[in-house]
Amino acid sequence: MLLYERVAATLRAQITRGTLRAGERLPSVRQLAQGHGVSTATAVQTYLQLEREGLAVARPRSGFFVRAATPAAPAARLPRRRAPGEVDNPALRSVMELLARSDLLPLHSATPAPDLLPRAALTGSLSRCLRRTSAAALDYAPPQGHFALRRLLAQRYAQVGAEVSAEEIVLTGGAMEAINLSLRAVTSPGDVVIVETPTYHGILQAVAAMRLKVLEVPTRPGQGIDVARLEQLLQQTAVRAAVLVPNFNNPLGSLTCDADKRALVESCDRHGTVIIEDDIYGDLAWSGQRPSPLRRWDDGSTVISCGSFSKVLAPGLRLGWVAGGQWSEVLARAKFFTTVGGNSLTQLAIADYLQRHDLERHLRRLRRTLADNGQRLHDAIARYWPAETRVSEPQGGLSLWVELPGGADSRVLFEQALNRGIGTSPGVLFSSHGDYVDCLRLSCGLVWDERMDHAMRELGKMAAASSNCPSL
């Protein structure tokens, strides 16, 4: 037996016996070498061996950890309500009110922590615009927004294979305004609109406020939108629009593959259904491979594509956009009479940032952190939560979707966690009629620290109590 194999055997035994538990940090290479009286080369070889066996996992700049048994992913579910109907979900109001506290550990908030964003560079761009073009920065922007930024956005669309002109882009106060304007442009009260299930609660509230009826199409962990089911719904019902999140949807983080995207656009085109695409998470592929928006398979006659800098640069600057295709003039007019126009300073400063800085470089770092956080949350759940807990394996985005075992009610966990200063998003928020009572969403956007580890342990105990399963 080689030296490194002998050291590996002792670690393997500790892991098997539970002396070293899933997710725990293994000794550093130096500690291992000193402890076993071997060279650092041998210590490194030991860890590479354990990694090959699937027992250890390396984390950049953190060292080696005991690999957790990966919890299974939740299965896709059909919505409880299958006919078109109005959104009827009291949690959308009550839960949101409870979360309006600034003292929570914000595991409920699917947004990157301020420290993960390029604050210094953005501050520089804002200051530069104030110094050099203060008159323009403080004066009205055109309703569509400043052309410089719209041109840069059109270039970014080209990079992911979508033909979008700068002229058809309207800048908005984030993606939610883009979605609201789009719904306004294409629907009338009473129209039927398809949304994914589960989906972001803001979309459900916007649809409800416009007095639209919803039909829910399942989106599947790991696979994205169920295109066959979508086609079936379109055949049965006249659907005016579909608000879809094909890239790393919120809460699942799943990705719809290119073949399905193309089929989906064709399907909607055939049935005269307008797609309002929310591509706000498209830049956050944990693999680093930026997927295309649906607009790649359309010329602007079926797909309205919405995006935002909120999840990659600065949520508080409220800068999003809509590539409106044939609706771009209607959208620009709606932008005018709802808000006159957007914030000039922000538009000019983000254009400046994009021209002076390498957004891709920042995105690479951000994606790695999010993926790393996702793994840490996975590990913590494997370590602290009930054994049968299921967890999504996101391909990107900012959140993890967790399914509690034993028919537990995540609203109970939500309340208990709130009492301990921990925010979670109960599953009932993510459907039109309060489905997913046993699920919850956790944010991957926080900076991992002791407090996070502690919170995950606390949540695990609560989950065990509420599901009558022993915590691990």
Next chain:
Amino acid sequence: MLLYERVAATLRAQITRGTLRAGERLPSVRQLAQGHGVSTATAVQTYLQLEREGLAVARPRSGFFVRAATPAAPAARLPRRRAPGEVDNPALRSVMELLARSDLLPLHSATPAPDLLPRAALTGSLSRCLRRTSAAALDYAPPQGHFALRRLLAQRYAQVGAEVSAEEIVLTGGAMEAINLSLRAVTSPGDVVIVETPTYHGILQAVAAMRLKVLEVPTRPGQGIDVARLEQLLQQTAVRAAVLVPNFNNPLGSLTCDADKRALVESCDRHGTVIIEDDIYGDLAWSGQRPSPLRRWDDGSTVISCGSFSKVLAPGLRLGWVAGGQWSEVLARAKFFTTVGGNSLTQLAIADYLQRHDLERHLRRLRRTLADNGQRLHDAIARYWPAETRVSEPQGGLSLWVELPGGADSRVLFEQALNRGIGTSPGVLFSSHGDYVDCLRLSCGLVWDERMDHAMRELGKMAAASSNCPSL
């Protein structure tokens, strides 16, 4: 005859003969003294005498001018359409598109020129927030907005006699977003809503987009909203809401007196009609006396009060608010699902500006300039436009309302002016069915210079041609 009386007589004769024309600059005091071989004290006495006679007018830092014969004000008109109906005014689209040019002399734009706003102080506040609180400035604001600014706004309401709590204020992207959110909160499609006639076209477009029916209540030059007519309309029709601009409405600049305001609130309260008050021009009283908003006579059960910093600090920062009274929670929710929240940096920076700078001092200067511009436009019209042209005498705000003689069509003037690089707002923009074909709105917000004088002369010629009246 005293010496100054003799000099005054020669000037009087020149004015009467037309050698010196209305609006023209009179010789400086020194020139007059030298020219007539009298002391400067005598020259000053001469001008004071002519001022007493109403023949000359002093302008701060500019000297004395020949006073123009003040054109008469336009009379109030009843709307052509008296029954509730949908907004049907194609000009709202076509004209707005033509005005989307950045190369025009913006006499169409009722907003203060950038040079009239406190750019350095605002830039300072923005830079300070970026330096000191960049994390908060770039992160999400609460849906209602940062409390610091809401508290300062509540204090400002208290100063004008209105009891508004910081808690009920929701910050918005300008007054138009405030009005849109308010309409959303209180109306359903098909409801009847009262608007003034003439009124700001943005309000008409917002009402149209919500599929509401409008009833128009006349607002009168110099007197404001016709309260008796309003009461009559409320008795005849079930009216859900009224969007009113009691302080220096756009385009007329007229002020509704306190007695009428109180009657108006009582009337709406009695009939269950919600008032959405647009108080965006309230700080721009040309007399300096800031009138109260309607909310002063209400406890938040009938009046929703909207305001903005767009017309006094910086249009491009898009910062307005709504004091929502009993609707404040509904409004905060609507703010969340339409835009998630407002721009954090802007909210924090304007709070900083209000704490460090004397807004009242800036407003005093701005009001004087606007009043002075109003007088100059008046003079220019008296001097260059057809004799029967009528002009509003605004008590505040940012615009002048002009009525052309001889049934002229202001759309013709609009097109001709556009060809010469001058923007005007044709009267048809300001009603639900294209009334006021013979009227137009001019901005008082530009910095007066040679180009302005030239433009007013050009417009006068076009007005004369289109009304078949000789220009003066």
